[in-house]
Amino acid sequence: MRKSPASSKARRKLDQPETLRSPCPVAATLDLIGDKWTLLILRDLFAGKSRYRDLVSSPEGIATNILAARLEQLVSSGMIAARPSPERAGSSEYHLTERGRSLFPVLVAMRDWGLANVPGTEVRVQVV
Amino acid sequence: MRKSPASSKARRKLDQPETLRSPCPVAATLDLIGDKWTLLILRDLFAGKSRYRDLVSSPEGIATNILAARLEQLVSSGMIAARPSPERAGSSEYHLTERGRSLFPVLVAMRDWGLANVPGTEVRVQVV
DNA sequence: AATGACACTTGCATTTTGCAAGTGAAATGG
């Protein structure tokens, strides 16, 4: 299909802002993942999904422009990598990098808190 | 000072949206804390801060209208409680509830990830 | 060749964020 979705940046700093808003590691992490969708995309990748339509079809109903933008940010920040799809020429699959995988404890902590605190939640795919 | 900052809601559901966007506990947790400021406020409360001006003066420079709005949401969702301030009549101090304290593992996981992945971050207050 | 599916992009309305100034009440100083 079209050009690579990943926009490689010269001397890329893994999409952290040019200057940190503070030296706090929590703040820096939030600057990368602190929105309502990014961790859900990572959740799905942990669960084995890899194609754009897999991610779009998750139950939360992410908007396609938001998904595309988040995937680009995740590639740019080194959490995921896009690989050519074996199924469809010109298309990509998305996979977690080591850096992305290292967010697993964050996902687990959020999953556990949600299960303990929000009635009506349940784990359906036992990954996170 | 003026009326209580906490807006008590009839049959309050701890500020979870009326319907979950999915049964996923990660999604439900993100709906409560998935922005760039909420966890930083909780971080400061874990660190022992309790007054509005303490929170405003954190290094990240939160906007006052955002801080007020987040405090209201946190009270509404049961993570923190507002108590009358012993220092200043009509003013409140904010303190973590049990529910708020149970977010500690989320903060720790984010702190640890940030320290490992974002150069220039460091822990200054050894709470999270 | 026509049609359908996929991976987005686009235009625009709505919502959220955040700046800067302002407000009301309490505390402080003279």
Add this chain to the structure above:
DNA sequence: CCATTTCACTTGCAAAATGCAAGTGTCATT
């Protein structure tokens, strides 16, 4: 007691982000 300062916000508005719905280009299928 009055004036000033401080605190805890609120307000108005501009900018940015979000998200709906339609559209586009390419690949796969019929």
